[in-house]
Amino acid sequence: MKKCIAAIVAALILSAFIIGASACSCSGVEQVGRAYGLVHNYYVASVTVTRNGDKVIKVGFEETEGPASWAKRANIKDETAADVEFTEGGFAKRIGIGSLTFTATDETATKTPSYKRSGDDVTFEQWVKTEQNAKFYVEAMASGDYRLLKADGSAADIDFSVEKNGLKKGERWLKSKNGYWSGANYALGWQGNINKMSDYLVRHGFAAYTGNETADDNGFTVGGVQTGATLVDFHDYMKLAKKAYDSAM
Numbered sequence: 001m002k003k004c005i006a007a008i009v010a011a012l013i014l015s016a017f018i019i020g021a022s023a024c025s026c027s028g029v030e031q032v033g034r035a036y037g038l039v040h041n042y043y044v045a046s047v048t049v050t051r052n053g054d055k056v057i058k059v060g061f062e063e064t065e066g067p068a069s070w071a072k073r074a075n076i077k078d079e080t081a082a083d084v085e086f087t088e089g090g091f092a093k094r095i096g097i098g099s100l101t102f103t104a105t106d107e108t109a110t111k112t113p114s115y116k117r118s119g120d121d122v123t124f125e126q127w128v129k130t131e132q133n134a135k136f137y138v139e140a141m142a143s144g145d146y147r148l149l150k151a152d153g154s155a156a157d158i159d160f161s162v163e164k165n166g167l168k169k170g171e172r173w174l175k176s177k178n179g180y181w182s183g184a185n186y187a188l189g190w191q192g193n194i195n196k197m198s199d200y201l202v203r204h205g206f207a208a209y210t211g212n213e214t215a216d217d218n219g220f221t222v223g224g225v226q227t228g229a230t231l232v233d234f235h236d237y238m239k240l241a242k243k244a245y246d247s248a249m
Helices: 002-026 079-083 131-142 189-204 234-247
Strands: 031-039 043-052 055-064 094-097 100-104 115-117 146-148 219-222
Touching: 031 131, 031 234, 043 131, 043 234, 055 131, 055 189, 055 234, 094 131, 189 219, 189 234
Parallel strands: none
Antiparallel strands: 031 043, 043 055, 094 100, 094 146, 100 115
């Protein structure tokens, strides 16, 4: 009987050791999460967060401009755009993104012409609020799979790559590449604000972030810590970063 009890105890100890060893083996493993979504009204961000347990190791923000930028007549210098129909507000009436076609439904709008997918009543900006659509858009743009369409539905042969900074077509509308909101007149600009948010999250994580923080003249403060970030849509980026963090489990 004593031998039987001793064997059971030994088995339990061994089992506990194995479980404990398995739990320990997971510590120190970095995991990566990603999130995609609409930011700053017209643009689409992708955020990558690397975490180790509760600690944020690294945060990467990227942002792709929407068709309110690349389908706007004022942003197109190429003469081949003459074959494209434009709205009174100055946007291509039809555009292609990947396999999808979007059509302008507001002839006079000057900020965005309410592009809607064929057979759908949802605007582009509403469409990319769904994460899988935002991801589709980011990946299509990165591969250069976007175009202005002529009246017959064919693509206009516009070389977006030569428009600015000698960028490739898939890079042309990335804010990290194209100089968006940058220069001597901007103390932080886009990249500076992105760096401030990333630095804060690596140092402090998400523990104190509520999503209700407001800014003063020095920018946003989270949990009593001044982030230094001043961009008005701070929460668009932070909430996406939190979503990426939560997905890295």
